Amino acid sequence: MAQASHKLLILASSSPRRQELIRSLGWPFEIRVSEADETVEDLLSPAQIVEMLSLRKANAVYAQRSHSEPSAVVIGSDTIVVFDGQVLGKPVDEEDSFRMLSALQGNTHEVFSGVACVDSATGEHIVSHRVTRVKMKPLSSEQIARYIATGEPSDKAGSYAIQGLGATIVEGIEGDYFNVVGLPLSLLSDQLKSFNIHVL
Ligand SMILES: Cc1cn([C@H]2C[C@H](O)[C@@H](COP(=O)(O)OP(=O)(O)OP(=O)(O)O)O2)c(=O)[nH]c1=O
Numbered sequence: 177m178a179q180a181s182h183k184l185l186i187l188a189s190s191s192p193r194r195q196e197l198i199r200s201l202g203w204p205f206e207i208r209v210s211e212a213d214e215t216v217e218d219l220l221s222p223a224q225i226v227e228m229l230s231l232r233k234a235n236a237v238y239a240q241r242s243h244s245e246p247s248a249v250v251i252g253s254d255t256i257v258v259f260d261g262q263v264l265g266k267p268v269d270e271e272d273s274f275r276m277l278s279a280l281q282g283n284t285h286e287v288f289s290g291v292a293c294v295d296s297a298t299g300e301h302i303v304s305h306r307v308t309r310v311k312m313k314p315l316s317s318e319q320i321a322r323y324i325a326t327g328e329p330s331d332k333a334g335s336y337a338i339q340g341l342g343a344t345i346v347e348g349i350e351g352d353y354f355n356v357v358g359l360p361l362s363l364l365s366d367q368l369k370s371f372n373i374h375v376l
Pocket residue numbers: 188189190191192193194209233253254255256257266287331332333334336337338339342356357358
């Protein structure tokens with residue numbers, strides 16, 4: 177059971193999905209969001225991209241800590257979809273969503289999520305990632321257009337949400353479901369052990 181004397185978790189994320197998922201750990205946490213630049217060099221691999229951005233997000237919040245605060249672990253995360261060598265982030269507009277979903281439908285893609293934990297007292301960090309394979313059903317242009325019209329794809333990597341209506345267009349997955357939603361809790365709980373946080 178989490179006790180008040182235990183180190184706090186600070187989730188460096190504006191994502192409502194990540195906020196909801198971290199709650200399931202049953203550990204005291206707060207949300208702090210800081211703008212981190214999400215541009216990366218072209219030559220990086222998907223794993224390098226999500227690890228670099230996760231750490232950047234956590235470090236942006238770490239940099240703003242006050243030295244008088246009790247020590248905490250700052251958590252940053254980043255999710256991308258990778259298909260046919262292409263990295264798909266969040267769509268810029270509906271046309272972009274249409275392009276992404278037209279490519280993903282009927283095929284299998286990979287979802288990469290990075291997680292970084294930074295000790296707010298020492299700046300020490302751990303960063304890692306997980307990959308989940310997702311097979312999407314074949315979809316007609318009309319179905320894709322109807323899905324986009326719901327608004328759900330607009331702020332999701334790859335333009336779909338497996339935890340929402342997007343569940344109906346997914347045929348199956350291989351790997352951690354929570355990795356697709358945006359925060360692999362199994363990986364995170366392992367990382368937290370290095371900071372002496374045992375959620376179970
Ligand atoms: C594939 C997929 C992605 N997503 C979401 C998770 C992330 O919120 C988003 C990927 O964008 P990110 O840039 O990883 O995260 P974010 O900008 O939403 O939040 P922050 O940087 O503040 O932490 O896509 C789903 O919710 N469901 C899915 O099935």
